[in-house]
Amino acid sequence: MFKLGSNSIGFEVTHRAFGKQDCGMSPKGANDQTSFVTALALLGHPKNFLCYEIFFAHEIIFEGDLIFTLTGAHYQEILLNETPLEHATVYQAQKDDVLRLKGLKK
Numbered sequence: 001m002f003k004l005g006s007n008s009i010g011f012e013v014t015h016r017a018f019g020k021q022d023c024g025m026s027p028k029g030a031n032d033q034t035s036f037v038t039a040l041a042l043l044g045h046p047k048n049f050l051c052y053e054i055f056f057a058h059e060i061i062f063e064g065d066l067i068f069t070l071t072g073a074h075y076q077e078i079l080l081n082e083t084p085l086e087h088a089t090v091y092q093a094q095k096d097d098v099l100r101l102k103g104l105k106k
Contacts, residue, residue, distance in 0.1 A: 010054035076103030
């Protein structure tokens with residue numbers, strides 16, 4: 001439902017699946033589990049969702065209508081079509097909207 005802009009790095013993540021490390025299987029999932037769980041809680045624990053762990057991105061282009069939240073890293077400025085957004089807040093995007101992430105703080 002969205003694509004990362006050019007020169008971006010990110011991939012889809014899920015809950016960690018513990019219990020098979022003794023068989024040599026990594027629990028996988030999001031590195032930042034706190035941010036992952038926070039996003040799920042903010043969205044009301046939806047049954048159908050997509051979560052991306054984004055390591056580097058300047059923009060995200062939405063390919064359809066959806067609701068979203070950004071948790072984890074903080075930016076100096078988050079803009080949806082030039083409208084400022086807050087961190088860890090639920091928003092709605094429409095097809096062809098562009099989310100810009102500027103000035104990574106931490």
